[in-house]
Amino acid sequence: MPPVDDAAVARALRASAAALIGLAAHELSNRLAVMRETLGLIEDLARAGRAGAAGTARAQGVLDEQVGRALNLVRTLSGLGSALAATAEDFDAGACLADLLGLAERWARQRSLKIALEVPGTPARAGGDPALFLCLAHRLLTRSAEPLGAGGRIAVRVARDGGTVRVGLLPSGIRAEAGESPDEDDRKIDRELARRLGGELQFEQGGVTTIRLAAVR
Amino acid sequence: MSEARVLIVDDEHEFAEALGERLRLRGYDARAAFTAADALAAAAALAPDVVLLDLNLPGVRGVELLMTLRRLLPRGEIILLSGHLDPAEKIEGVRLDAFGVLLKPVEMQELIAKIEAARTRGLSNAAR
Numbered sequence: 001m002p003p004v005d006d007a008a009v010a011r012a013l014r015a016s017a018a019a020l021i022g023l024a025a026h027e028l029s030n031r032l033a034v035m036r037e038t039l040g041l042i043e044d045l046a047r048a049g050r051a052g053a054a055g056t057a058r059a060q061g062v063l064d065e066q067v068g069r070a071l072n073l074v075r076t077l078s079g080l081g082s083a084l085a086a087t088a089e090d091f092d093a094g095a096c097l098a099d100l101l102g103l104a105e106r107w108a109r110q111r112s113l114k115i116a117l118e119v120p121g122t123p124a125r126a127g128g129d130p131a132l133f134l135c136l137a138h139r140l141l142t143r144s145a146e147p148l149g150a151g152g153r154i155a156v157r158v159a160r161d162g163g164t165v166r167v168g169l170l171p172s173g174i175r176a177e178a179g180e181s182p183d184e185d186d187r188k189i190d191r192e193l194a195r196r197l198g199g200e201l202q203f204e205q206g207g208v209t210t211i212r213l214a215a216v217r
Numbered sequence: 218m219s220e221a222r223v224l225i226v227d228d229e230h231e232f233a234e235a236l237g238e239r240l241r242l243r244g245y246d247a248r249a250a251f252t253a254a255d256a257l258a259a260a261a262a263l264a265p266d267v268v269l270l271d272l273n274l275p276g277v278r279g280v281e282l283l284m285t286l287r288r289l290l291p292r293g294e295i296i297l298l299s300g301h302l303d304p305a306e307k308i309e310g311v312r313l314d315a316f317g318v319l320l321k322p323v324e325m326q327e328l329i330a331k332i333e334a335a336r337t338r339g340l341s342n343a344a345r
Binding site for chain 1: 322323
């Protein structure tokens with residue numbers, strides 16, 4: 001099998017980073033749009049002499065809720081920023097995936113998919129560059145969703161087993177007409193990302209994918 | 218001119234409701250729909266003059282919904298209003314004769330101007 005060159009890996013990293021930035025920008029613009037519209041409504045009600053109306057109290061509640069959601073997004077982005085720091089040499093797989101899935105929430109909702117993350121009680125730290133892990137997880141998650149119909153589900157399970165951190169993606173609800181036609185070039189890049197993380201990747205029947213990484217304390 | 222009927226199609230409930238209330242305060246007959254199915258039912262029942270459509274609704278390709286609304290509302294105009302538009306979707310939307318594209322958040326003055334321009338075109342098309 002011909003090796004995957006650095007340029008292909010760099011392209012994969014850029015594509016995932018661009019997709020995550022796009023998801024964050026989309027979500028943030030939605031929060032800002034709701035806040036802007038809600039503030040406008042409060043002003044309009046005041047101008048119409050209805051400042052004390054029930055609508056105003058409701059609008060203020062909406063503002064509080066939206067600010068909370070925007071702050072959560074900022075925390076998620078901050079977590080991703082730390083994970084992507086050039087100096088990072090290991091990472092908590094569960095925390096990285098929580099940040100990734102936080103950003104992917106709307107993406108999943110638009111596809112009528114449910115994504116459930118199961119993490120162990122204690123951090124499952126693995127060695128390697130977290131940027132590579134995020135890129136690999138993003139690629140696998142995106143492709144796991146492709147054959148799923150509305151109402152499909154992906155369970156993402158993180159487990160620590162002795163010296164290994166195991167991350168499993170288990171999709172269910174695959175459309176009957178969706179054939180198994182994995183793109184071998186994509187899989188080669190996925191395997192290379194896992195190799196560069198010091199781990200390995202296993203593709204199983206039913207779209208199940210498992211990443212095995214060396215655990216660190 | 219009678220009050221214009223505006224249908225807001227957006228799965229961000231709070232956004233659609235606040236915008237609907239603001240448009241009603243300005244004299245529009247504005248309603249909100251949060252899903253594609255609700256949008257089609259509301260379009261059939263209300264025959265809105267203008268639809269403000271977010272293409273990023275759950276479980277449906279936005280461009281397909283735009284096409285269906287176009288068929289359902291030959292005299293209505295559709296304005297795409299989205300927090301994020303894929304350039305390909307924007308091009309496709311314009312090709313499918315959406316009246317315009319606005320990015321959220323949008324200034325009320327700009328939105329009203331667009332709604333009025335869309336309504337004028339809809340009335341003029343209906344008169345032909």
